[in-house]
Amino acid sequence: MTHRTVGHPAGLPDDPRANVTVPTPECPVEITLAALHGRWTTLVVRELLRGDRSYSELRTALPMLSDKVLSDRLAQLGEAGVVERDRRPGWPPRVRYALTPSGHGLGPVLQALWDWGTEASARDSVAENSHATSPLR
């Protein structure tokens, strides 16, 4: 019951949050978009889907990502319940970032985003192509 695999278009039936007329933070869709919100967020999640990482490993994997934004994103993902911070005692300070179970649940979400984007760009390509190879000559 917790995992209804609806293949139906818009299978969001009687839940009142499916009928809000204003963007509200309580809407499940908004919750997820808030968790993924902002530049770099999905890339950080992707890195952590591959395994847990230290702060500097994340910086190495995403070299153009600034300190400020990285710690912003990790805090944001922490509050969203996506990422867990494991501070290990000793010196120098060692911290590991890992996805929570909830965070691993973002795998299918990113997959859905990937799939639609793939088909959309494929559609654009054929549009370009049919234009380039159109019966103009």
Place this chain on the structure above:
Amino acid sequence: MTHRTVGHPAGLPDDPRANVTVPTPECPVEITLAALHGRWTTLVVRELLRGDRSYSELRTALPMLSDKVLSDRLAQLGEAGVVERDRRPGWPPRVRYALTPSGHGLGPVLQALWDWGTEASARDSVAENSHATSPLR
């Protein structure tokens, strides 16, 4: 082949776009997030998932949404290939907005976002609850 139902974590294998180290508009995930980007966007898509609508029907359904943002969103969704504009001749001007086939493909995407957000908020509830009813006394 166009619809591989991966249950695997991070089933985005050999495509180079799955390994970008900087946010790029060519990444399928970014494409989808760009299509849905901005306040009100998902609500407009939800309305159109229920059927095609006129401009004023959309304004009625989402009363707090301003003209400017509504036309911004419709233009954005148009460029993303999500929405099609059908201008019908005669007076007064009648325009209908409808999802393209690609736009209907956003149904499963929104479903995935909804599902994760639902589980996340449920998780938060039990967290609150277990705190409120924790063995403190």
Place this chain on the structure above:
DNA sequence: CTGAATCCCTGCCGATACTG
């Protein structure tokens, strides 16, 4: 090594007014 604090600049979105 792992961050937090500050500064500044840009882009979003809301309100209002105006056009075909």
Place this chain on the structure above:
DNA sequence: CAGTATCGGCAGGGATTCAG
């Protein structure tokens, strides 16, 4: 009815600097 034009406030994010 179906939009566009313009302006102002505010939050997001990048560079740099400082701290535990």
